Amino acid sequence: MLLSTTANNAEQHSAAEDELALCPHCDLVQHLPLLQPGEEASCVRCGHHLDACHIESVMRPMLYAGSALFMLLLANLFPFVSMFAAGNSSEMNFFDTSSVLFQQHQQWLAILVWLFIQAVPAACMLAIIYLKLGMLYRLPARTWVARVLYMLKPWSMVDIFLMGLIISFVKLVADADISLGPSFWAFCLFCLLHLRAFQVVDRRELWSKIAPNPKPQLAAHAGKSGLAQNVKLCKVCTAMVPVTQTHCSRCHTKVPLRRKASVQNTLALLLAATLLYIPANLLPIMRTISFGETTDSTIISGLLLMWQDGAYPVAIIILIASVLVPVAKIIIMFWLCYLTRLPLAQRQRYSTQIYRLVDWVGRWSMVDVLVVAIMAALVRFDLLMSVYPGVGALVFAAVVILTMLAALSFDPRLLWDPLPEQQKGVRFDAATER
Numbered sequence: 001m002l003l004s005t006t007a008n009n010a011e012q013h014s015a016a017e018d019e020l021a022l023c024p025h026c027d028l029v030q031h032l033p034l035l036q037p038g039e040e041a042s043c044v045r046c047g048h049h050l051d052a053c054h055i056e057s058v059m060r061p062m063l064y065a066g067s068a069l070f071m072l073l074l075a076n077l078f079p080f081v082s083m084f085a086a087g088n089s090s091e092m093n094f095f096d097t098s099s100v101l102f103q104q105h106q107q108w109l110a111i112l113v114w115l116f117i118q119a120v121p122a123a124c125m126l127a128i129i130y131l132k133l134g135m136l137y138r139l140p141a142r143t144w145v146a147r148v149l150y151m152l153k154p155w156s157m158v159d160i161f162l163m164g165l166i167i168s169f170v171k172l173v174a175d176a177d178i179s180l181g182p183s184f185w186a187f188c189l190f191c192l193l194h195l196r197a198f199q200v201v202d203r204r205e206l207w208s209k210i211a212p213n214p215k216p217q218l219a220a221h222a223g224k225s226g227l228a229q230n231v232k233l234c235k236v237c238t239a240m241v242p243v244t245q246t247h248c249s250r251c252h253t254k255v256p257l258r259r260k261a262s263v264q265n266t267l268a269l270l271l272a273a274t275l276l277y278i279p280a281n282l283l284p285i286m287r288t289i290s291f292g293e294t295t296d297s298t299i300i301s302g303l304l305l306m307w308q309d310g311a312y313p314v315a316i317i318i319l320i321a322s323v324l325v326p327v328a329k330i331i332i333m334f335w336l337c338y339l340t341r342l343p344l345a346q347r348q349r350y351s352t353q354i355y356r357l358v359d360w361v362g363r364w365s366m367v368d369v370l371v372v373a374i375m376a377a378l379v380r381f382d383l384l385m386s387v388y389p390g391v392g393a394l395v396f397a398a399v400v401i402l403t404m405l406a407a408l409s410f411d412p413r414l415l416w417d418p419l420p421e422q423q424k425g426v427r428f429d430a431a432t433e434r
C-alpha cells in the first residue's frame, strides 16, 4: 500500500509518533507517520520512496537472499543452454559468458560481464544476509557493509542479463535448436529472488536498526526545504545533519550540503559519453562467421538485419535500448543540468520524476553488450557458425557506464534549490509551492 505523507495526514500524528525525514531528491522536510507492516511512505512533493515497514523484516530478506545465492550456485554447476545447428552441438555454462570473452582476448569486457551478473549480485545478497544477521547479533563493520550495499545496487544487472538471454534465443531460433538446461531455470529463480530480496529491505529501516536516527540540534519544520532550515541529508544513512556539522553522527560519513561539483562532473561525464557514442556506433559490436564467411556488424547494421529477417520485436527492443535510451538519456541529463541554472519558476514541475526515469532506464542499455557476451559463449561452431565480440561492444559498455555515472553524480536537489543569488531568506512551503 502506498501512503503519501501529505501535510494533512502528517498533522494527525503526534510529535512522539512522527519522525522528520528529508527527501534526498527534493530536499523537503516532512513528517514520516508511523507505518504499519506492509505500508510505504513517499515524498509529498516529488513522490520519491522514503520509508517502508516490512513484515518479518529480518527473516524474509535473509531467506530470499540465501535462496538467491543457492540458485546462483546451481546456475554455475549445470549446463545452462545447449544449441544444435547443422548436425553440431554446443553447450554453454553460465560462467562461459565471461570466460569465453576472456579467451577471445576481450579481458575488460569479460571482467565487466562477470562483475555485472555474478560478483556484484552475489556481494549484494551476502551484504543483505550480513546486515540482517547484524540486527540479531552485534556484528562488526555493519556501517561499512550497508554503505557498500547501496553503492553496488545499480550495478547488479541480472534482470538485464535475463532480457539479453531472451533476445539471443529469439535471434538464434531461426538457425538452430535451443535447449534450456537446469542452470537456466536456476538462474531465472535467482533473478526473481534477487529482485525480491532488494524489495523487502528498506534503507531507513536498516539504518534505524544499526543505530538510532540522531536528532538534529536545530529545530526543523515540515513543509520547508532543508536548505532553508540549515539541515542537510546524509545520503548514506538518511539521517538529518545540521549544516554546521561536517560528518554524520550516525554513520560518520562526510556530509556535503550538495554533491560537490555535481553539475560540472555530470557535464564532463556526459561529454565523454557523447564523444564515445560515435565510435561505439561506427566500430563493429559483433563479428559473425557463417559458413566460412565473416561479417562485422555494428549496432545499427545488426538492427537493420534483424528487421529484414522479420524479427521485429527484438529489433524494436534493441532500437529502444541501444539507440533511443542512451541518446535520450544524454540529452535529458544535459537539459537537467541546464535547468539548475534557471530561476526556480522556470524549471519544470516533473523534472525530478524525469530524472528518476532516465536513471532507472539507463542501465537497460547494457542489454546489447550482454547479448554479444551470450552469443559469443553459445555460438561456437568454428567456421560453420561462430560469434566473436567486437571492440564496439566494449566502447558501447563504456558509454552506458559513463551515462550511469553521470546520473549518479547529478544531485536532483539542485532542481529544487533557488539560484545562489535568490537563496537569502528563502522559505519553501510544500503546500503552497508550485
Ligand SMILES: [Zn+2]
Pocket (backbone or CB within 6 Å): 023, 024, 025, 026, 027, 028, 043, 044, 045, 046, 047, 048
Ligand atoms: Zn521529494
Ligand SMILES: [Zn+2]
Pocket (backbone or CB within 6 Å): 234, 235, 236, 237, 238, 239, 248, 249, 250, 251, 252, 253
Ligand atoms: Zn549518516
